[in-house]
Amino acid sequence: MRPERADAARNRAKILTAAAAVFAEKDPRTVTMDDVAKAAGVGRGTLYRRYPDIGSIAVALLDEHETGLQRELMEGPPPLGPGAPPADRLAAFYAAMVDLLEAHGDLALATEVGGKRFAVGAYGFWRAHVLSLLREAGVPSPEALADQLLAPLAPDVFVHQRAQGLSPSQVKAALARLATVLSHSA
Template structure:
């Protein structure tokens, strides 16, 4: 997809592929069951066996459809994730196109803080099972690429590959929840801290 300025637009990731009607029905049944397990027993209760029982399907069906628990949890949070991606890829400025790069970086990090806060427990589970799951998920690569492109416009001489990872690191769910629940930080305080990091790389 091309933007009006001629640059290639980043795709929204996480859209489920086209599938047969019976496969789509199984997918909805499994995701509904996983969401119900989370709502009634908490995110820690989500296992492939438990979800299979709740959905009335074999556990092999759950594994074939989703692969592992991390992918299943990411699928549960998928709708919220697609909304967030659409907002920074093609929504109104400053989060979407049309604002100065430094304003877009700030808006993106603030929006990601809100997005992390909304589903932090689910994100924690998805990011830590297995430990590298956060980086394997397509969303992280999209975030990283988005920031790297904007940072290159702000600081062409900077190591934007490193800086993109560095700006995303504080928004990992485990650190975010530690700051919120153990240190008692508000989301606004976390956003202020992100602004301070941006100031240090000339993006304030």
């Protein structure tokens, strides 16, 4: 496997920055491959070479932001990272996700087209994290609960709540209640 060619790298960068702009300025669910191609000044074929659909472009952009949080969850300071009680860690995770959604909700929305929410790699990571917290808290049969606790973080739910006039901190507060209340029962 040869290293990436210079023109290919140049185009990859052009595509990503152009895509970020496009997703930001119009309804992310209606962004088309052509839009990105035009904005990046490349042909559609070039896009398809790397990304099988628009969703994956959005995922690629989102990953940059998500990996930071993922690292913090694994090896950062408490309460996000290890060391704090599970309830606090879950609440902190919720808060961090809300911040992420607030900053990049448009991208997150774009990753949902075609209902591949659960296929995306990041979902597995979040799920594994929540699952381990639930286990640590001693919650019985946490498998089903994990998905259910992740559901309120679905981009469309958050965006809907924001559109209804709820502030990010209100959303965080409700999620925090959920997190703390859960461990009470364990």
